[in-house]
Amino acid sequence: MALLEVDGLKTYFKTQEGTLKAVDGISFNLEKGQAMGLAGESGCGKTTAALSVMKLLPANGYIAGGTINFAGQDMSRITGDKLRAIRWRDISIIFQGAMNALNPVKRVGDQIVEPILLHEKVDEAVALKRVKELFEMVGINPNRIREYPHEFSGGMRQRVMIAMALACRPKLVICDEPTTALDVMIQAQILQLLKNLQSELELAMIIISHDLSVLAETCELLSIMYAGKIVERSSAVEVFSNPQHPYTKGLIAAFPNIKGERRMPASIAGNPPNLIHAPVGCRFAERCYMAKDLCKEQEPPLVEVLPGHFAACHFVRPQRGVI
Amino acid sequence: MARNLLEVDNLQVWFPVRKGFVESLTSKEQSFVKAVDGVSFNIKEREIFCLVGESGCGKTTTGKAILRLVDPTGGSVRYAGAGVSAAMVKEAAERALSKKLMSKEEAEKNIAEGTLEIRKLTRDKMKALRQKMQMIFQDPYESLNPKQSIYDIVAEPLVVNNLGVNEADREKRVAKALDDAGLRPPKDFMWRYPHEVSGGQRQRVGIAGALVLEPEFLVADEPVSMLDVSIRSEILKLMLDLREKKGLTYLFITHDLSVAYVFSDRIGIMYLGAIVELGPTEEVIKGPRHPYTKALISVVPKPDPRMKTEKIILKGERPDPSHIPPGCRFHPRCPFAMAICKDKEPTPMYVSQEHWVSCWLESGEAKQ
Numbered sequence: 046m047a048l049l050e051v052d053g054l055k056t057y058f059k060t061q062e063g064t065l066k067a068v069d070g071i072s073f074n075l076e077k078g079q080a081m082g083l084a085g086e087s088g089c090g091k092t093t094a095a096l097s098v099m100k101l102l103p104a105n106g107y108i109a110g111g112t113i114n115f116a117g118q119d120m121s122r123i124t125g126d127k128l129r130a131i132r133w134r135d136i137s138i139i140f141q142g143a144m145n146a147l148n149p150v151k152r153v154g155d156q157i158v159e160p161i162l163l164h165e166k167v168d169e170a171v172a173l174k175r176v177k178e179l180f181e182m183v184g185i186n187p188n189r190i191r192e193y194p195h196e197f198s199g200g201m202r203q204r205v206m207i208a209m210a211l212a213c214r215p216k217l218v219i220c221d222e223p224t225t226a227l228d229v230m231i232q233a234q235i236l237q238l239l240k241n242l243q244s245e246l247e248l249a250m251i252i253i254s255h256d257l258s259v260l261a262e263t264c265e266l267l268s269i270m271y272a273g274k275i276v277e278r279s280s281a282v283e284v285f286s287n288p289q290h291p292y293t294k295g296l297i298a299a300f301p302n303i304k305g306e307r308r309m310p311a312s313i314a315g316n317p318p319n320l321i322h323a324p325v326g327c328r329f330a331e332r333c334y335m336a337k338d339l340c341k342e343q344e345p346p347l348v349e350v351l352p353g354h355f356a357a358c359h360f361v362r363p364q365r366g367v368i
Numbered sequence: 369m370a371r372n373l374l375e376v377d378n379l380q381v382w383f384p385v386r387k388g389f390v391e392s393l394t395s396k397e398q399s400f401v402k403a404v405d406g407v408s409f410n411i412k413e414r415e416i417f418c419l420v421g422e423s424g425c426g427k428t429t430t431g432k433a434i435l436r437l438v439d440p441t442g443g444s445v446r447y448a449g450a451g452v453s454a455a456m457v458k459e460a461a462e463r464a465l466s467k468k469l470m471s472k473e474e475a476e477k478n479i480a481e482g483t484l485e486i487r488k489l490t491r492d493k494m495k496a497l498r499q500k501m502q503m504i505f506q507d508p509y510e511s512l513n514p515k516q517s518i519y520d521i522v523a524e525p526l527v528v529n530n531l532g533v534n535e536a537d538r539e540k541r542v543a544k545a546l547d548d549a550g551l552r553p554p555k556d557f558m559w560r561y562p563h564e565v566s567g568g569q570r571q572r573v574g575i576a577g578a579l580v581l582e583p584e585f586l587v588a589d590e591p592v593s594m595l596d597v598s599i600r601s602e603i604l605k606l607m608l609d610l611r612e613k614k615g616l617t618y619l620f621i622t623h624d625l626s627v628a629y630v631f632s633d634r635i636g637i638m639y640l641g642a643i644v645e646l647g648p649t650e651e652v653i654k655g656p657r658h659p660y661t662k663a664l665i666s667v668v669p670k671p672d673p674r675m676k677t678e679k680i681i682l683k684g685e686r687p688d689p690s691h692i693p694p695g696c697r698f699h700p701r702c703p704f705a706m707a708i709c710k711d712k713e714p715t716p717m718y719v720s721q722e723h724w725v726s727c728w729l730e731s732g733e734a735k736q
Contacts (some may be wrong), residue, residue, distance in 0.1 A: 064440055086596045087567070233667035233681050239399060281673045290481050293381035299597045300671035301626040307650060309608070309630050312601040316566045339383040 046117070046231065047074040049098070049217060053111035054121075056090075056097045060105065062323045069273035070111065072347075075117065075218065075266075080250040082260030082281065084296070085270035088317060091253045092141070094270070095219045097121075098251070099136050100264060116216065132184040133162045134135055137210040139203075141222040146206060147194040154190030154274045157209045164213050179208040183238060195363050200231035207238065224259060236263055258300055261285060269293045272317050272328040279354035288355035291333045335360055370412040373449055373585060374434065374485065379407045381426070381433045385690060401690045403429040406443070411585075411617055416648070417440045418620040418632035420664070422686055426641040427621045431587040433635035434619065435501055436486060436494050446475075446483035449584040451500040456493075457482055464488040476484035499529055502578035506590040507568035511563040512667075519558040521590045522546060522570055522576045529581065541580055549576035550606050566601040577608065581716060582614075588623045602633050625668050629653050634722070637661045646716075647723025655723040659702050696728065 068090040075081050075235040083091045096102055098113055100120060113120040115136065123131070140146040148156055152212055154176050161172040177187035183204040194202055203223065210218050223239065224232040240263055243250055254260055260267055261281060269292065270277040277290040289295045295313040315332040318324050324331065330340040341361055347357040382400040404426040411417040418428040433440045461478045464470035469488045470478075470727075476487055489497065505511040512521055522542045523532075533539035539558075546554035549572040561568055571591060578586055581661040588607065592600040604627070610616050622628050628635055629649060637660065645658040656662045663680040670677065682701045687693060693700050699709040708728050716724040717731055 086598055172447075193670070200685055229625070229664060229667050230422060230644065232669070233679055236669075237679075237681060256673040257597070261671055261673040262669045285502045285672050286674060296598060297671060301630040302671055303626040303629050303653060303665060303668045304670055304677070305629060306673060307653075309605060311604070314602070315600040316568075338434060359657055 049075040049094070051094075051098065051111070052114070054094065054097060054113060055108065055110040056093050056102065056106060057109045058103075058106045060321065065250050065321050066109075066273055066323055067106070067320060068097060069320075069323070071268075071270070071273075071275045072111075073266075073268055073275065073278060075217070075251065075312060077249055078243070078247040079266060080248075080252060080264045080266060081266040082257075082264035083251055083253045083268050083270060084255065084257050084260055086317060088320075089270045090273040091270050092221055092319075095221060095251055095253055096225050098219065099132055099138060100124075100133075101138070108174055113176075117213040130164070133160045133215070133320075134213045135215055136217045136219065137213070137215040138219040138221065139206050139210045139223050142226055146250060147202060152191050153195055153197070153205050156214050157190075157205070157366075160209070160212050175212070176208070179211055182211070182242070183208045184234075200234060202219045203227060203231075204238070204263050205236055207235075207242070211242065211246070214246070215248070216270075217251070220250060220252045223252065225254070225256070227309055232259070239263060257296055269296065272323065273320055274328060274357065275354045275355075278331065278347075278357070279351075283354050285350070287351075287354070289350050289354070289361045290358050291335050291360075293356075295332075370414060371448070372410045373413045373415075373447070374619075375446045375448075376410070376430075376434065376443070377408050377446070378435060378443035378590055379404055379430065379440055379445060379616065381429050381438055382441045387465055390406050399690055401511060402641050402692055404440075405431060405689075405692065407638070407641070407643055408443075408500045409636055409643060409646060411619060414611060414615055414617055415620055415634065416611070416618045416620055416632045418628040418635045419620060419643075420622055420628050421638035422623060425638040426689070426690065427623075427638050428589055430638075431503070431589055431619055432638070432705055434460060434486070435483070435498060435587060436489075437712060440487055440731045443487075445486040446478065446481075446487055447497070447501070447585075448481065448483040449500050451497075451584060452482065452484050457484055460484055460489055463490070486654040495529075496726060499525075499531075499581040500583050501587070502583040504571075504574055504578050504586060504588040507594050508562075508567060508574050509594065509725050511574060512570060514562055515629070515644055517559055517561055518546070518551075518565075518573050518576075521562070521573060522580050525577060525581050527681060542576075545576040546573075547581035548579050548610065549573070550602075551576065560703075562607055568602060571595060571603055572606070574612075575603075579614075583616070585617045585619070587619045587621070590623070591620075593622065593624060600627070607631075625653070637664065640686060640692060642726070643677070644698065644727070645723075645725045647720070651720065651723050657719055657723075657730060658698075658727050659704050660698050661725075696726075 052072045054068050055070055057268055058065040058067055085091050108121045116204055157176045158172045180187045185204050225234050252264055264281050267281040268275045269286045271292050277293045288297055298311040301310045318328055326342050326343050327340040332338040345357045345359045347355045350356050350361050381404040382402050385399045394560050407430055421427045432438045434445050460477055461475040465475040465477040519542055522545055523538050526538050543554040546557055551557040551572050555556045618631055632649050635649045635652045636643045639660050645661045656665055663682050666680045695711050696714050699705040714726045714728045716726050718724045
């Protein structure tokens, strides 16, 4: 059994205008030590999907259906102390914008000690010793544990966030846009660190980003989300070398490639649909160059095009003997 | 060959560091944050010149100093747009000469070449000139006032500059700017508020605000970095179209080398307040000469997992611009640093007609 099995997950938000279906029936599995990228435009539900796994939804958000099976427990049903015991000990998260996720008036060391003391019966000295080890692991001088967040640069604060996420030796780490606010050079440092930690500690990871090139560098698996649904999912190499869904093709084409030919990348015209009144049929139909009448009437199922490669489009057919 | 629209020579923007009371008693020397420390480049008419660098390298400050949104502390910025008349140049040069802001040679040179020294203009003259030199800002989510309608946002430059004879004329100009920025039909957008349109459309509103005064020169500060990748190239294409249609010239500021690669004609790589390499885009990206440029290019993530390239990951982070290292400012992080790099600052060395690099590795002198 996989470490994480998400099946038909639906996460909705109650808003004044109606129910917003941010995540509308997504499924994926993640094994121990695997890294999966979750890509899509802003508002496609990728962050909501990841927060649902940890049940860190805002007050108006709720899981409306599906199951989230983590190491044999259905996360969508457990609450209270049981949930608190799993959060951070087994699943942790590196939040978007590390700059602002740390408490500015607490020493960074104390902020990392906190979850260790909450989850494990150890005294502060032991916990502090672990923080020093963690700092070393993420490449910060261990003598800096008594400093405050403002004394760290952006890249260093992101390293503190990573150390904090690893404090209780979790099995699954969710990284929400881990490098979005950082410079390319720092981004490269952080991505390398994440990759090294992942293989050293056999971590399972979900990396959320709108930047396909970041995911291409870090993940084995890749899921492409559009308007609350996964439209394509396979290994990263497969998705890049043999994209099936028109949206995936569009996204890949939208990236300028510094190693490639010098030309302006294509863009995807239009905007994603409103998820309060989501269109029937294929949600991408509005913006799709291939769309026919069928697409506006019927929702395409996620079909297995090749072993382990799924896509949801009326115009993809299972391929055999292609590999 | 197209003539230069803008000539920036040894531009400096130093911010004095404020001292505490005790420090002011003990040390006499005033220290500075040298955000821009001797930057020189030209931009030709209808050219897209791109400044690339990490945050804090001074690229934005350079852009602002050219528009005098911050005051340069040294160097010169000379502008020769179609909107600059010989009479304006003469008047400005003579005024600067009489106030002893400029040497006689400089004044004569400006008059002969028809270039305006931006640094020596009075505030009023600068304000008038800024109609021809506009800026597009980075964040379309924060640079637009949420309480103003799109009409008010785009019309504001007209109001500030007292342009447009009446309300109907203003509305016509706003509609034209929106149309130019691709918000069509303009009537559908004019009376809406920023939160009612998408991110890409917001950035178009920002561009319309810059276009409404019909400028010749635009400083675009990271105009696409806050946008989703899927709509970035739409905005870039719009900017290219505007260059064709209106003959615009751009200074494009970005940290994203891959965007610079597809969009710009020439590129300048900035590090810690100075340009370390400058040349035609294709030449710099495909044949970088400075170790910093090489490292920057190597770490750009490639949108293809099959492409495994060797990365040159520099250790540490950029040093503090208030303590710029002596010699070559890059030497503490440079994998190839030699003895000379610590002592002497390299001067630009041309590796081809238009491509220069500031690095001792390129110099015969250092190799001996």
